Amino acid sequence: MTAAAVSLKAGSVALTTLSFSQRDLTAIEAELARKQQEAPALFCRLPCALDLEPLQPGDDLASLVELCQSYGVLPIAVRNAGPDWQPQLQALGLADLGRQPAKTSHHQTKARQVKIHRGNIRSGQQVFSDGDLIVLGMVSAGAEILAAGDIHVYGTLRGRALAGVKGEQNAVIGCQQFDAELVAIAGQYRLFDEAPKQAEGAVVVTLDAGNLNITHV
Amino acid sequence: MAKVIVITSGKGGVGKTTTSAAVATALALRGHRTVVIDFDVGLRNLDLVMGCERRVVYDFVNVVQQEANLKQALIKDKKLDNLFILPASQTRDKDALTIDGVERVLNELKETFDYIVCDSPAGIEHGAHMALYFAEEAIVVTNPEVSSVRDSDRIIGILQSKSRIAEQGGTVKEHLLLTRYNPERVARGEMLSVTDVEEILAVPLLGVIPESEAVLKASNQGVPVVHDSDSDAGQAYEDAVARYLGEDRPHRFLERQKKGFLQRVFGG
Numbered sequence: 001m002t003a004a005a006v007s008l009k010a011g012s013v014a015l016t017t018l019s020f021s022q023r024d025l026t027a028i029e030a031e032l033a034r035k036q037q038e039a040p041a042l043f044c045r046l047p048c049a050l051d052l053e054p055l056q057p058g059d060d061l062a063s064l065v066e067l068c069q070s071y072g073v074l075p076i077a078v079r080n081a082g083p084d085w086q087p088q089l090q091a092l093g094l095a096d097l098g099r100q101p102a103k104t105s106h107h108q109t110k111a112r113q114v115k116i117h118r119g120n121i122r123s124g125q126q127v128f129s130d131g132d133l134i135v136l137g138m139v140s141a142g143a144e145i146l147a148a149g150d151i152h153v154y155g156t157l158r159g160r161a162l163a164g165v166k167g168e169q170n171a172v173i174g175c176q177q178f179d180a181e182l183v184a185i186a187g188q189y190r191l192f193d194e195a196p197k198q199a200e201g202a203v204v205v206t207l208d209a210g211n212l213n214i215t216h217v
Numbered sequence: 218m219a220k221v222i223v224i225t226s227g228k229g230g231v232g233k234t235t236t237s238a239a240v241a242t243a244l245a246l247r248g249h250r251t252v253v254i255d256f257d258v259g260l261r262n263l264d265l266v267m268g269c270e271r272r273v274v275y276d277f278v279n280v281v282q283q284e285a286n287l288k289q290a291l292i293k294d295k296k297l298d299n300l301f302i303l304p305a306s307q308t309r310d311k312d313a314l315t316i317d318g319v320e321r322v323l324n325e326l327k328e329t330f331d332y333i334v335c336d337s338p339a340g341i342e343h344g345a346h347m348a349l350y351f352a353e354e355a356i357v358v359t360n361p362e363v364s365s366v367r368d369s370d371r372i373i374g375i376l377q378s379k380s381r382i383a384e385q386g387g388t389v390k391e392h393l394l395l396t397r398y399n400p401e402r403v404a405r406g407e408m409l410s411v412t413d414v415e416e417i418l419a420v421p422l423l424g425v426i427p428e429s430e431a432v433l434k435a436s437n438q439g440v441p442v443v444h445d446s447d448s449d450a451g452q453a454y455e456d457a458v459a460r461y462l463g464e465d466r467p468h469r470f471l472e473r474q475k476k477g478f479l480q481r482v483f484g485g
């Protein structure tokens with residue numbers, strides 16, 4: 001038996017969509033830089049689709065792709081591109097995903113991946129999960145954990161926790177003891193610069209209508 | 218089976234060298250063949266605390282660089298026949314230590330010794346990395362204050378990700394040694410308590426060494442403080458090493474004690 005030189009396997013991967021509110025490259029660059037600062041681990045060869053809706057076919061797609069790449073984002077496809085875009089797409093080797101709403105929450109149809117970190121995460125360490133993140137241990141002050149999905153810490157959370165870093169508004173953060181420096185969900189963050197008085201107990205953080213809710217359980 | 222123990226902290230001046238000298242001496246007093254290595258290249262402190270500074274001819278860097286052999290560089294302790302010191306060089310910089318060179322020296326020492334105690338320099342740079350890279354166990358020296366605890370946490374993270382054992386998927390055994398503990402200041406809320414530190418670091422507590430004039434006196438005389446068996450710090454170090462070797466000893470010196478004359482004079 002010889003294996004075929006090429007074989008196709010069907011599969012689906014979650015793909016982040018990058019949408020733009022304006023056409024100005026300088027403004028886009030500034031925003032990319034800010035987002036990269038927020039979550040450096042995320043911007044590490046992150047494959048994504050560009051939503052071309054607000055752009056016009058005359059716009060320079062090559063420069064936009066190059067700009068994205070320089071911030072660690074790898075455009076591999078586009079959404080919402082009309083026929084006028086086709087020559088540029090061909091030239092840049094980008095796939096066309098057709099007209100799709102950007103906000104299809106993929107996790108509703110498909111189980112998210114879960115990363116389980118066994119042990120403590122110490123000051124200066126950073127752990128990232130493309131899906132959910134479960135920490136079996138504590139997260140020290142000065143440590144940072146990030147997840148595209150939910151974060152659960154079975155121990156004390158003293159560092160920074162950022163859930164839904166790819167825009168998932170329904171992401172949650174849960175921990176057994178809460179003493180965090182910062183929590184964020186889908187970019188909405190809250191700093192705790194004053195240490196709370198002792199043992200805060202278990203806490204769940206959610207995002208409701210743009211507000212971070214911290215619920216003691 | 219030789220055991221490599223690193224004495225580390227991240228933060229400077231918390232008592233690593235004092236601890237290295239005390240732990241090595243206590244191990245030797247209990248009959249173990251022990252060598253203590255000064256990794257603080259460029260500063261050289263251990264030989265002073267061990268009282269052998271006038272007998273340094275060749276040093277650790279010379280041996281790593283194969284300019285001298287171990288026999289020439291090892292200094293026998295003034296009191297104990299089974300205790301040796303490998304001093305650091307004062308004239309070289311930390312980059313003179315290489316992974317391969319350090320490994321070669323440690324392997325050679327393992328043939329003769331039961332315990333190899335490595336006194337790490339402060340910081341998280343090259344020198345500290347060299348000192349912890351081959352460690353099987355670590356004594357993390359911490360003072361009861363926020364910045365020291367934070368640095369200890371950081372160094373534990375490095376220990377469990379950048380040491381050779383960690384690179385091979387294992388864990389370096391951690392021990393917490395809280396030094397310069399001053400129960401009065403803890404009671405006044407000026408310092409963290411043992412419980413606070415244990416909770417933040419989540420590392421098993423090996424011992425608590427009180428802030429003590431005996432340490433300063435011992436360093437000045439070049440006699441490790443465990444030889445001063447009447448002193449609180451000497452006893453605390455001896456307890457810690459007994460616990461390290463598996464004995465069950467209750468922790469002492471955690472509570473305020475009656476002020477002695479010296480404490481009243483110097484303010485304890």
Ligand SMILES: Nc1ncnc2c1ncn2[C@@H]1O[C@H](COP(=O)(O)OP(=O)(O)OP(=O)(O)O)[C@@H](O)[C@H]1O
Nearest residue numbers: 229230231232233234235339397427428429432433
């Ligand atoms: N338990 C103690 N009580 C009082 N003084 C102490 C105690 N432990 C250490 N010291 C003093 O603190 C100072 C620093 O100690 P030591 O040199 O052991 O720290 P180190 O961590 O090795 O410093 P470095 O980071 O510079 O290498 C010394 O003057 C020492 O005598």
Ligand SMILES: [Mg+2]
Nearest residue numbers: 233234257262
């Ligand atoms: Mg020192």
